[in-house]
Amino acid sequence: MPAVTTLGLDVGATTIKGAAVSDSGTIMTRHTVPTPSEGSSADLEDAIVTCLKALRTIAPSADAVGLAVAGWIGADRRSVVFSANFPSWKEEPLVQRLEARVGLPVVMENDANAAAWGEFRFGAGAGTDSMAAITLGSGVGGALIVNGALVRGFQGAAGEIGHSVMITNGYPCNCGRSGCMENYVSGRSINRRALPVLSDQDLYPLALRGDERALALYTELGRYLGQGLANVVMLINPERVVVSGGVAEAFELFADAATEAMRVELGPSWRALVPEFAVGTLGSDAGCLGAADLARSARAL
Numbered sequence: 001m002p003a004v005t006t007l008g009l010d011v012g013a014t015t016i017k018g019a020a021v022s023d024s025g026t027i028m029t030r031h032t033v034p035t036p037s038e039g040s041s042a043d044l045e046d047a048i049v050t051c052l053k054a055l056r057t058i059a060p061s062a063d064a065v066g067l068a069v070a071g072w073i074g075a076d077r078r079s080v081v082f083s084a085n086f087p088s089w090k091e092e093p094l095v096q097r098l099e100a101r102v103g104l105p106v107v108m109e110n111d112a113n114a115a116a117w118g119e120f121r122f123g124a125g126a127g128t129d130s131m132a133a134i135t136l137g138s139g140v141g142g143a144l145i146v147n148g149a150l151v152r153g154f155q156g157a158a159g160e161i162g163h164s165v166m167i168t169n170g171y172p173c174n175c176g177r178s179g180c181m182e183n184y185v186s187g188r189s190i191n192r193r194a195l196p197v198l199s200d201q202d203l204y205p206l207a208l209r210g211d212e213r214a215l216a217l218y219t220e221l222g223r224y225l226g227q228g229l230a231n232v233v234m235l236i237n238p239e240r241v242v243v244s245g246g247v248a249e250a251f252e253l254f255a256d257a258a259t260e261a262m263r264v265e266l267g268p269s270w271r272a273l274v275p276e277f278a279v280g281t282l283g284s285d286a287g288c289l290g291a292a293d294l295a296r297s298a299r300a301l
Helices: 041-058 094-102 111-122 187-194 203-208 212-236 246-266 283-300
Strands: 006-011 015-021 027-034 065-069 080-082 090-092 106-110 131-136 140-146 240-244 276-279
Touching (some): 006 041, 027 283, 065 111, 106 111, 111 240, 131 212, 187 212, 203 246
Antiparallel strands (some): 006 015
């Protein structure tokens, strides 16, 4: 095992995934514990510490911890301002508590930012300077990297691509706004549009078999995706857009529609800005890898 190893944890709604990661992005060992169901902040903290202690017995040389958490992470990256997945965390000084218990420096990051950084360093975004990442799952996550640095914003809330409004007075969103991109390109959105005609079918296998209704739904999703991401292109001019998440397995079915919709939305003056599209390559490891690398970078400062 390399002399210097960093621990990366991805705290999800159902599991806490942990990994000991080398500076080249190699996962040396893994450990996973269940996320406490409806647990208190103390229960969640205990579960994280349990995972960290298990990793440290295997990787005793670890010198820092990177923590990826779903939610609004404070600009100083030491507190969880709010998390829909973990409502007991409100202005939670999590980093201070963990550092006191595990005796290592801890760097915390929003989970979408951490996953995007993992892809940027070791996956589909490697070799780029600026990229946008969008995760198409039951909801939609996003992250922005410009000139080799994560864009976090004044209060730590930048990069929420899924909650940028793309349809005025559109579908109401769980975040309280209406017409958010999440309501048009997420797994939930495509399932909603499929009902009731395709309610008992798996859309992806149907589309692969050439079912016209299923193919049309993916084409529609691609158009919404390209339309919404055109605004991101105008803001940060990314070299590449990395698409991840469960919906991304069908990327080949909506990639062309997304690219063409973006060209149309940008118009003749700006269509040369259309970036490359790529599917994420790290899967569920992206969060742990990105969190570990961010902690290593912070440790080196």
